[in-house]
Amino acid sequence: MLVLSLWLCAALLPQVLSCPDACSSCSGPEDILCEACRAGWTLHHGTCVDIDECGTELATCPSDSYCFNTEGSYACRGCDRSCVGCMGSGPARCKKCASGFRLTGTKCLDIDECAERILPCSDFDELCTNVEGSFRCDCAEGFRRKNHVCVKEQQPSAEEKGLLEDITNEEVEVLQQMFFGVVLCALATLAAKGDMVFTSIFMGAVAAMAGYWLSDRGGRYLDSLLRGR
Template sequence: MEVRWFVCNLLLWSLLAVQVCSCPDACSKCSVPGSDDCEECRPGWSLHNYTCVDIDECGVELDNCQLDSYCLNTQGSFECRDCDVACVGCMGSGPARCKKCAPGYRLTGSKCLDIDECSDLVLACHGLDEICANTKGSFRCDCADGFVRNNGACVKRQLPGVQEKGLFEDIQEDELEVLQQMFFGVVLCALATLAAKGDLVYTSVFIGAAAAMAGYWLSEKGDRLMNSFLKGR
């Protein structure tokens, strides 16, 4: 027990001695071991009245930060941090510390804020099937729904196995009948006009066409009446 007590006390006194004899962190040499009076300071510190004071590298312009970064002072040193994306050169963090606004940004009040090109420009996107989408510092032109970009232009998306329909493929049967009657009517009017001039050839053609039209109409009506009669039985 006495040996263990002696070892424990020895370790405790050793730790206390190290703490008492150590200098402040900023000091590289103390006047008296355990004293706060410094004779020499570590790099990044300056001796003032036996006290090591932090050097503001940003204030004395000793930093080597690039144009797109700013200096941030730390204890005994400094850091270079990136400027805000809205800035070209800056004096600190955020869009309010810019030296100049980056392209796509505008000075609004005291801050460089994003320009909404979709609202400012009359025709930001030139294509008729394009939609303007604002982004940070710029914008993009997206194709409208149902369109895809092909060779720089928005074209209608084609579904697999689906082809474009012809001009008359969607016409119903009754609509086709109306078109046929209109066509025959135009032809008869043209023949009637020529027949009125006394030309026997056009007159005979007109009479034949009129008879054919009447026969077609009567036969069509007759077929419909017969079908209706049979269905009603």
């Protein structure tokens, strides 16, 4: 008796496991032997047929999406950004064109506001750049946005900046030494010719340079002593 029961179970088990995927119960492995169908399918002449929920009231999708049928169910997919409501994917399936788009032929295409409007930007110092569905206004070169308007960037003039503004103290000292060196060379050349006037001027310049150098070095030395260096 136990052997007979096991034989019957072994004979029935393959039939249960070999039903088509859409069948919840069947009398055999063939598609036409379905007795009941899973959710999303309907029985038609012994075969489970997919229900197209998108063509019935079973599907409920938001207004900014469309229904896409799948085997045994459905999915809601987003409309193209050019659409306000749609019946499928892409700009050719729009129910209505979104703002910034226009129906051109069978598609909702982007409007180039920069080319269509006389003054798309309110400020004369702004440049229009078209973007999908809209446009933006950027400040022209040499301008920057301040308090929602474009203002010209101020560049320091030569008078405001000064010719020697960026020169350091060390560079000024070198320039001074070069200048006095050129003057001394010119005076020495004239003094070598025996002209007593230029010889006197040359000697006076040398004495002035020596005095300036000694006083400058002495001042620095004294300053170092007072600071304890």
